[in-house]
Amino acid sequence: MPPRKKAGASSQFDASEVMQPVQALRGRMDAAGSSRKRTLEEVGVSGVSKEVQHMGAEDVSAEIEAICMRAVASIMRGDGFSYMMPSRVASNQMYVKELDRVVLKEKMLERVFSNASSARKTAITTRLMQIVLELCSKGIHVTKRDLFYTDVKLFKQQTESDDVLDDVACMVGCTRSSLNVVASEKGIVVGKLIFEDDGDTIDCTKMGMGGKAIPPSIDRVTNVRGDAQFILLIEKDAAFMRLAEDRFYNDYPCVIISGKGQPDVATRLFLNKVRSALNVPILGLFDADPYGLKILSVYMKGSKNMSYDSINLTTPDIKWLGVRPSDLDKYSIPQQCRLEMSEHDLKTGRELLEEDFIKANPKWHRELELMVKTKVKAEIQALSSFGFQYLSKTYLPRKLKEGDWI
Amino acid sequence: MPPRKKAGASSQFDASEVMQPVQALRGRMDAAGSSRKRTLEEVGVSGVSKEVQHMGAEDVSAEIEAICMRAVASIMRGDGFSYMMPSRVASNQMYVKELDRVVLKEKMLERVFSNASSARKTAITTRLMQIVLELCSKGIHVTKRDLFYTDVKLFKQQTESDDVLDDVACMVGCTRSSLNVVASEKGIVVGKLIFEDDGDTIDCTKMGMGGKAIPPSIDRVTNVRGDAQFILLIEKDAAFMRLAEDRFYNDYPCVIISGKGQPDVATRLFLNKVRSALNVPILGLFDADPYGLKILSVYMKGSKNMSYDSINLTTPDIKWLGVRPSDLDKYSIPQQCRLEMSEHDLKTGRELLEEDFIKANPKWHRELELMVKTKVKAEIQALSSFGFQYLSKTYLPRKLKEGDWI
Incomplete structure (x- = not known):
């Protein structure tokens, strides 16, 4: 058997020469400042939701507490129990050419507990925020499947807890992974x-x-x-x-x-x-x-x-x-x-x-x-x-x- | 937010105490010598094929060369072109209670080139052995999908090259990974x-x-x-x-x-x-x-x-x-x-x-x-x-x- 060849550069190509076009491309990237993606605000598109951002556990907790305090205040005022959140329906999505990606428009949704059609979703939203608070305080990460199993009786289907989880991220204004759900x-x-x-x-x-x-x-x-x-x-x-x-x-x-x-x-x-x-x-x-x-x-x-x-x-x-x-x-x-x-x-x-x-x-x-x-x-x-x-x-x-x- | 708890042993359980049954189980394994699985020969079952074993690239190459030399000798003698290999059909499989696994019985199969129904399979077998020789000499590993693509015209379907690859492993008497196919x-x-x-x-x-x-x-x-x-x-x-x-x-x-x-x-x-x-x-x-x-x-x-x-x-x-x-x-x-x-x-x-x-x-x-x-x-x-x-x-x-x- 011939000696085992160690994988290496083929003599057909000179590595430094091969890399020149990539280096040139990288140079153009630097010149264009394209290393950082532009945000909605920089592009100046109007009529869109604020984009979510990565948040630490402390900020997520603080935001969830603020949301709940607003809900409590509304109940105390006699205005009932509801959450306001950006709508994620297809008609509220928009492709922004300058950013080359799809973003949410500014339509908001009010999820009202007293409405028979949204009472359960409001309860799920509340329960999920409670669980996320626990995850943030313990500093642990769970999967969407784990999340579903914490309250099968309420969530019924995993698609329901998954869906509302995205709502919670939108409402808090953070990425889904900031919620410690991976x-x-x-x-x-x-x-x-x-x-x-x-x-x-x-x-x-x-x-x-x-x-x-x-x-x-x-x-x-x-x-x-x-x-x-x-x-x-x-x-x-x-x-x-x-x-x-x-x-x-x-x-x-x-x-x-x-x-x-x-x-x-x-x-x-x-x-x-x-x-x-x-x-x-x-x-x-x-x-x-x-x-x-x-x-x-x-x-x-x-x-x-x-x-x-x-x-x-x-x-x-x-x-x-x-x-x-x-x-x-x-x-x-x-x-x-x-x-x-x-x-x-x-x-x-x-x-x-x-x-x-x-x-x-x-x-x-x-x-x-x-x-x-x-x-x-x-x-x-x-x-x-x-x-x-x-x-x-x-x-x-x-x-x-x-x-x-x- | 409470300070992030570092994941550690719960106070409810004492780690050394918890581990005792596992240690006892391990002790029984040592006593029974169960660390090594028994081979067919040790159990003394008759009427079965020799089990394949892991082989280095050099041994695989040598065995493939020997198989091909036997085929050439048969052709030269005028006995035609064929390969002998253990049959992998269901009727040639047997559950051995002492080993607690399924093994191949001793029925052999002759794959004959001059037979219209097996001519193509004989060609595929030959081609695959040629490719495996190349893999062994270069010391590289490929997937079954890669293998299929080296000769789509001959193999036609990936299931055909996959299937014959197992035949080659059986014939050489080595594991499939010894063929450098992963x-x-x-x-x-x-x-x-x-x-x-x-x-x-x-x-x-x-x-x-x-x-x-x-x-x-x-x-x-x-x-x-x-x-x-x-x-x-x-x-x-x-x-x-x-x-x-x-x-x-x-x-x-x-x-x-x-x-x-x-x-x-x-x-x-x-x-x-x-x-x-x-x-x-x-x-x-x-x-x-x-x-x-x-x-x-x-x-x-x-x-x-x-x-x-x-x-x-x-x-x-x-x-x-x-x-x-x-x-x-x-x-x-x-x-x-x-x-x-x-x-x-x-x-x-x-x-x-x-x-x-x-x-x-x-x-x-x-x-x-x-x-x-x-x-x-x-x-x-x-x-x-x-x-x-x-x-x-x-x-x-x-x-x-x-x-x-x-």
Whole structure:
């Protein structure tokens, strides 16, 4: 057997040369001051709700107490028991082009206890605030499922407690994670990144092949640092593992993050936090199919359901590195690795063509048009047809060297 | 706001006292020499295939070369092109009571190239061995999906390359991971455990709340050590997170592992490796429903499809700590946290009552009978109805102290 080769830079590419376009992109980011996302106030959009922000446990507790005091005062005055909160219905959501994300408009909702249709929701709101107060005082984090089980009799369905929890976040004016309610973990990270998680120092260059599970409570992640020059955001974990094993980040200093398909809230918050801390560009590697683009859009635009926190959950400036429909010919992907799109794929593709965020980027629109026209899709794994290390040794270095992202 | 309490041992329980039953259990394990699983040869069962074993890249390469040389010699002799391999059909599988797992019987299969029905499978077998040789010589690991994409034209469907890959493992006489083909990672681990992953030292007490993702290639995990006194195997990640945040393992020295639902191959191999290295008992915390028991059975019995490697993939001696149907009354779980079993649940439960591994353990059988009789199920989260830290501060310490497992 030949001696085991240690994964290293292929001689075909010179690492310093390869990194030049990324460095140039980073320079342009610095010049444009794009490292910090703009807020609603800076853009000066009117008729919208104040955006929620991350709050510490003490501030959340104080705000909940203030809300309850107002409710009590109203009851004492004889005006009854109710809560005022921003409405999260679809008609109260709005896409702001300057921010490139969906935000809540200013319509408010009064949730009245004396009304038969909202009495139970008012009770749920009160109970949830009580539980959140307890979480904040104890400094512990729980999942939405745990929350539901604290009072099954009142909540009845988990969707009800989940839904009202978002209302509470909106009313308090904080992110959902500020309420100490977290999602279960799903994403993974590896590469030139160091951070503290609840007091433990995590060095993501020393995580073997497995990577580090992205922590569920993002507010315990502090002191994010590292000499990565870009973030490589990967749709699926098979490609993540390939790059982690080849220690791709040693040759091309980067942080590699994957949400393993549809990203959860923790992964999106983490991506956002790492980007803000390092101020480096994000390059996305996704399947060349409508589903890949949809997942990319969740990272960029977030989900409508949580548009009240779009500032923390969205990362608008992701570059689409690949696998793009035009790559299939450019990189001569063999015919047998290209898959025919189903009717459902085509329908999703055509719907995406009408989406604001695709229209806003003519290059993306052209790629998607090409996909729908040729009716051909491909997965990241299609690159394996040239050898398992083609992705890490040829495809990505070439993409980086040519600055081939849009 | 009251000062944030640091998660620590509840005063209700004395940690050293709590740990006594676990230590006694461990002592009995040592006395019985149960730390090492018995092999087929030791038990002396006849009429079975030799069990596969973990092999290094060099041995795998040598064996593949030998197989190919035999095929070439047969062709040269004029006897045609074929491979001999153990048959993996259901009729060639057998449950061995002494080992408490399913193994392959000795029927062999000849895969003949000149037969129209097996020509393509013979070609796929040859191609896969060629690819595995390449993986072994380069020392890299790939997923089954990557493998499929190296020759879509020949493999056509991923199920075909997956299936033949198991044949190749059987034929070579090694585990699937010895072929350098790995599953994508899913499981997580935290607690009193240290190991090396591809040269990096991983200290699982220093993984914050997020835990460490279980590495996909188990053969790179070496030097497993730590002063845990038991392994807590948890079905779902919500309970895992609760215990990780409360640093449960600091009070009650243990390793906490979760496969996040149905466990993948990597998690099962990892559990097995940790248990062998530490020689400590495994206590299982699963939902009190038929699905929880089914998942527990996958850890213990493995899946029939991979019975050729049952020795590495199964961990027979898992104690059922909870949540058991009898716990619901014993711990006074409120009625509203108990869920009614569906018809499908009941059917699954009744089927389980007939399974060998349930019948072999009268205490398990009684619990399952109780479940089916009362038609009531409950999730681990039902314990949250007593407060979020009830699991880590009361339920588990009490279970440990009373040695309440079966």
